[in-house]
Amino acid sequence: MLNKKMTTNNNYYNPKQMAIREKVFNTIIRCFKRHGAETIDTPVFELKETLTGKYGEDSKLIYDLKDQGGELLSLRYDLTVPFARYLAMNKITNIKRYHIAKVYRRDNPAMTRGRYREFYQCDFDIAGQYDAMIPDAECLKIVHEILNELDLGDFRIKVNDRRILDGMFAVCGVPDDKFRTICSTVDKLDKMSWEDVKKEMVNEKGLSEEAADQIGEYVSMQGGMDLAERLLQDHKMSQSKQACAGLSDIKLLFKYLQLFHVTDKVVFDLSLARGLDYYTGVIYEAVLTQAGTVSAANEAQNDTNAEESVSVGSVAGGGRYDGLVGMFDPKGRRVPCVGVSIGIERIFSIMEQKAEASPQKVRTTEVQIMVASAQKNLLEERLQLISELWNAGIKAELMYKKNPKLLSQLQYCEEAGIPLVAILGEQELKDGVVKLRVVATREEVDISRADLISEIKRRTEA
Amino acid sequence: MLNKKMTTNNNYYNPKQMAIREKVFNTIIRCFKRHGAETIDTPVFELKETLTGKYGEDSKLIYDLKDQGGELLSLRYDLTVPFARYLAMNKITNIKRYHIAKVYRRDNPAMTRGRYREFYQCDFDIAGQYDAMIPDAECLKIVHEILNELDLGDFRIKVNDRRILDGMFAVCGVPDDKFRTICSTVDKLDKMSWEDVKKEMVNEKGLSEEAADQIGEYVSMQGGMDLAERLLQDHKMSQSKQACAGLSDIKLLFKYLQLFHVTDKVVFDLSLARGLDYYTGVIYEAVLTQAGTVSAANEAQNDTNAEESVSVGSVAGGGRYDGLVGMFDPKGRRVPCVGVSIGIERIFSIMEQKAEASPQKVRTTEVQIMVASAQKNLLEERLQLISELWNAGIKAELMYKKNPKLLSQLQYCEEAGIPLVAILGEQELKDGVVKLRVVATREEVDISRADLISEIKRRTEA
Numbered sequence: 027m028l029n030k031k032m033t034t035n036n037n038y039y040n041p042k043q044m045a046i047r048e049k050v051f052n053t054i055i056r057c058f059k060r061h062g063a064e065t066i067d068t069p070v071f072e073l074k075e076t077l078t079g080k081y082g083e084d085s086k087l088i089y090d091l092k093d094q095g096g097e098l099l100s101l102r103y104d105l106t107v108p109f110a111r112y113l114a115m116n117k118i119t120n121i122k123r124y125h126i127a128k129v130y131r132r133d134n135p136a137m138t139r140g141r142y143r144e145f146y147q148c149d150f151d152i153a154g155q156y157d158a159m160i161p162d163a164e165c166l167k168i169v170h171e172i173l174n175e176l177d178l179g180d181f182r183i184k185v186n187d188r189r190i191l192d193g194m195f196a197v198c199g200v201p202d203d204k205f206r207t208i209c210s211t212v213d214k215l216d217k218m219s220w221e222d223v224k225k226e227m228v229n230e231k232g233l234s235e236e237a238a239d240q241i242g243e244y245v246s247m248q249g250g251m252d253l254a255e256r257l258l259q260d261h262k263m264s265q266s267k268q269a270c271a272g273l274s275d276i277k278l279l280f281k282y283l284q285l286f287h288v289t290d291k292v293v294f295d296l297s298l299a300r301g302l303d304y305y306t307g308v309i310y311e312a313v314l315t316q317a318g319t320v321s322a323a324n325e326a327q328n329d330t331n332a333e334e335s336v337s338v339g340s341v342a343g344g345g346r347y348d349g350l351v352g353m354f355d356p357k358g359r360r361v362p363c364v365g366v367s368i369g370i371e372r373i374f375s376i377m378e379q380k381a382e383a384s385p386q387k388v389r390t391t392e393v394q395i396m397v398a399s400a401q402k403n404l405l406e407e408r409l410q411l412i413s414e415l416w417n418a419g420i421k422a423e424l425m426y427k428k429n430p431k432l433l434s435q436l437q438y439c440e441e442a443g444i445p446l447v448a449i450l451g452e453q454e455l456k457d458g459v460v461k462l463r464v465v466a467t468r469e470e471v472d473i474s475r476a477d478l479i480s481e482i483k484r485r486t487e488a
Numbered sequence: 489m490l491n492k493k494m495t496t497n498n499n500y501y502n503p504k505q506m507a508i509r510e511k512v513f514n515t516i517i518r519c520f521k522r523h524g525a526e527t528i529d530t531p532v533f534e535l536k537e538t539l540t541g542k543y544g545e546d547s548k549l550i551y552d553l554k555d556q557g558g559e560l561l562s563l564r565y566d567l568t569v570p571f572a573r574y575l576a577m578n579k580i581t582n583i584k585r586y587h588i589a590k591v592y593r594r595d596n597p598a599m600t601r602g603r604y605r606e607f608y609q610c611d612f613d614i615a616g617q618y619d620a621m622i623p624d625a626e627c628l629k630i631v632h633e634i635l636n637e638l639d640l641g642d643f644r645i646k647v648n649d650r651r652i653l654d655g656m657f658a659v660c661g662v663p664d665d666k667f668r669t670i671c672s673t674v675d676k677l678d679k680m681s682w683e684d685v686k687k688e689m690v691n692e693k694g695l696s697e698e699a700a701d702q703i704g705e706y707v708s709m710q711g712g713m714d715l716a717e718r719l720l721q722d723h724k725m726s727q728s729k730q731a732c733a734g735l736s737d738i739k740l741l742f743k744y745l746q747l748f749h750v751t752d753k754v755v756f757d758l759s760l761a762r763g764l765d766y767y768t769g770v771i772y773e774a775v776l777t778q779a780g781t782v783s784a785a786n787e788a789q790n791d792t793n794a795e796e797s798v799s800v801g802s803v804a805g806g807g808r809y810d811g812l813v814g815m816f817d818p819k820g821r822r823v824p825c826v827g828v829s830i831g832i833e834r835i836f837s838i839m840e841q842k843a844e845a846s847p848q849k850v851r852t853t854e855v856q857i858m859v860a861s862a863q864k865n866l867l868e869e870r871l872q873l874i875s876e877l878w879n880a881g882i883k884a885e886l887m888y889k890k891n892p893k894l895l896s897q898l899q900y901c902e903e904a905g906i907p908l909v910a911i912l913g914e915q916e917l918k919d920g921v922v923k924l925r926v927v928a929t930r931e932e933v934d935i936s937r938a939d940l941i942s943e944i945k946r947r948t949e950a
Contacts, residue, residue, distance in 0.1 A: 037529075037530070037531035038528070038529070038530055038531065038574060038577075039528060039529040040528060040578075041526035041527065041528055041583075041585065044526070044527045044528060044529060045526075048527075059853065059854055059883055060878055060881065060882070060883045060884070061878070061883075061884075061885070062853050062855045062883065062884070062885035063853065064503035064506070064507075064852040064853055065503060065506045065510075066500070066501060066502060066503055066506060067499075067500070067501040067506060068499070068500055069499035069500065069606055070499075070532070070590065070592075070606060071606075089553075091551075091553060112500060115500075116502075121503075123503065128532065130532075144531055144532060144533075152888070154888065156888035156889060157888060157889050157890045160867075160871075160888040160889075160890075161888050163871075167875065167878070171878065171879075282871055285868055285871040285872050285875060286871065286875045287875065390526040391521065391524050391525065391526055392521055393524045405622075406747055409622075409625075409744055409747040409748065410747050413629070413747060413748045413749065416522055416523070416629070416633065417633075419522065420522070421521055421522045421523075421524065422522070422523075422524070423523070423524035426614070426616065426618035426619060426622040426623050427618060427619050427622075428619045428622075
C-alpha cells in the first residue's frame, strides 16, 4: 500500500502528512471564518461526570486519567459536550464558533487493553434562539462549500429529523421505550441490508414483524421537498404531531437550500438515523458517492482508526441538539444549538492517497530561494545575504556548511522543490550582483543586489 | 485585575483570547516557515519509560494515565523528548522542524492533589551534523525576529555554554559529582541575590566557601565576543579544555550574529545556567528588559501557570542537545540538535494585557459585511445575496431572524466591528442595487449588484 509509506506510526505525522493536513485545515478554517465564526478552546480533560450519560453505548470508549486523589478526569470524547458545558458555565446564549482540536477514545477496550486513539475533530456550531432552519441551512451550505473546495469527488448530503424518526416509530407501533434502540438499528442501514436490519429488529430487539415492515417502507424513501410534502399528507405519518413538525421544518430547510443553490446535493432520506443521544431535530450526514473515493475512505478507517459514528464514505455529519446546554445549567436554561462536524481524519486519508497517486511532489516547506555559493570561503557572504532576505520576508534556506559543493546545494533544491537559487561567487560579489538560477529550467540571470528581493517576489509570489 | 475579565477559567479560552493567540501563532509560524522549517506531530501520550530520566528534578511533574492493563503511558512533558524519539524511531539524521502543541504537567503534586496544567509549547529545532554554530546562530536570529515582530518591548538574549559552565566549575574546584546540583543553584541567580545563591551552595550543597567565591567572580561577568576572548586568556579558565571549546564556539557564534546584525540584543552571560539535563553546548534565554512588561510577565506566571524552567521575564529559551537522540537509538547513533522554545503562554498573557489596555477593540471575527434588510419579508433576498457573497469568498453574516429590525442589525455591526452593511429594501431590489453603508462614518451609497463584490473587496481588503 502506498499509503503506508506516508504513515510512520499511529498518531505520528511526518512533514508530508502535516503539509497535506495544513492545506485541508486552511480550506476549512477559511470557510468557517467566511461564515463569521469565532473560535474557543477547552481543556483536553473534563470531569468524568460531565461526560457521563451523553454518548449512549459509546460511553465505554471514554478514556480515564489516573486517580491521583483529586478530581476524577476523563479525556474529552468529542467537542460538542465541552462546547455545551462552556456555554452553560459562561451563560452564553448566542455564539457561532468553530473548534478544531484532538479528542481521545479507547480502542475497543475488550480487545486491546489500554490502547487509545487520538484524532482531530473539526466542529462548527451555532447556538442561540433563532427563527427556524436559518442556522440549520447555513450548516449545510458550509458542508457544501467545504466538500466542493476540497475536491474530494461527488457527494450527497442526507437530511432527516429526529422528530420524523420518532414520529415514524410511533405510527409504526414501536413501543416508546424501544425508540432509541430501534433507531440504532436503523442507523446500520448504510452498512447492512434491509433484511439484516429487520432481523436485528425482530430477533434481537423483539419488535413485531408488522412494525418492522412498516418501518421498512418508510426508510426506503428518499426525495426532496416533494417527499416532505407527500409525507405530510400520508395518512399514518400525519397522525404524529412530532413527525409533522419535523416535516414542516424539512420543507422550510429545502426552501432555504434552494436559495443557496445547493439542493442538487441534498437528499431527504428517512433511513438516516445517527447514533448520538443528544440530537433533537434536523440531522444530516455527507457521504462521498464515487466508488474510488469511498473505498479510499473505507481503507482510511482501517488505517488510521477514523472517527466513530461516521459510516462508510461519510465525511461530515451533525444536527440540532436543543437540550444539551440545559443539562449543564444549574437552572436548566435551554440554549438551542445546531452544528456540523467535518470528518477530518478521513479527509486527510483521502488527500494523502490522492497525493501519493499524483505525479506532483508534496512540498513540505514554502521556501522560495536557496542562498548558495559557487566557491569556497563565502559563508559570511551567504549569511549576510540570507539575513537580508529573511528581514524582507523572503523564505530562504542555506546549507549549514562552511564550504558546500554547488552541486549538492542544487540537488537539495531539486529534492525540496525550492524554485530559485541565489548563487554567490567572487565575480558576482565584485559586480554587486547575484546569479539567480531557476531550478526547473536551469536558466541563470544576473540580478543586482538592489533588485533581488523584488525579483524573487515577482517570480515566486504569483 | 483587567486580565481576569478575559480569563474565564484555566485552560478555557474565549474568542477574544483566541483571536490574540491566533495572531501570535501566525507571527511565529510565519517566522519558522521563513527559515524553511517543516512541521511534524507526535502523540500526546508517550510511554512512561520514554520520559523517565530526561528532566532531572522536574520528573515529579510528569502526569500518568490510568493503568488499564496495557502499556504505561504518560502525558508529554515537553516537545523536545518526543522530537528526539521521533528522529531515532524513523532514523532521521537531518531535519529542521517546528512543532506547536500542548504539553501537560502536574501542578506541585504535594500541594494540589491531582491538579494538572495544560499549555502550549512552540519549538523550532535543527537536527543534523553541521559546521559549528551556523544553525545555533540561526536559532538566535529567529528569536530576534519573533520578539521584534511581536513588539513586546526591549529584550536581551543571554548566551552561555554548558561546557563553559562545567569548565568553570572544574577550575573553581567543584567536585565532578556536584556539577549538576551547583548548576541548578547558579540557575537561580535571576531570582535570588548572589548572597543567597552562595549560601545555598555552601550551606545546603556543601561547597567550600573559596570555590563559591571563585564561581561568584565568573558569574558576574557579562559581555560579548571580547569577554570570550578575555576568558580564553584567563589563567584559570584556559586550563579547562571544555571551557576553551565552549569559548571558541561563543566567539564564532558572535561572528555569525554580527553578520545577522543582532548582536545589539545578545549578551554572553556566565550566570545563565538553564535547568534541563540534556543540554550539551550553547544555551540561551531571551528576557524582556522593560519594567512594565516584566511585571506583566511575572503576573502571567501566577495567572496562567506559565511554562516551567522559564525565569522571570523570560520569553524564549533553548540550546544545543547533542546526546538526546542517541538515547533513543538502539545503536546509540548521535544526531546533534539545537533548538529554541518560545514562551508562548507568557507572550499570550502580555498580549492580552496590552489588548485590554488599548482603546481599540479586539475583533474576534474577520467579517467584512453584514447582509441586512430595511423592511419586513426580505429573508429570501438576504439569503440569496449572502450566498453570492460567500461563493465569492466574502466573509459575511446575516441575522438569523425572518424580520430583524434595521437598528439591531446595525448595532450588531458596531459591537462586532463589522465595517460594512449591505442593506436591502424594496426600492433597492427594484433598482438592482444594494445600499452599502460604512458603519464607522454612516456614509451610505448605492452600488449595483454587479459591482458589489469588487466594491466590498476594495473597501475591506486594503
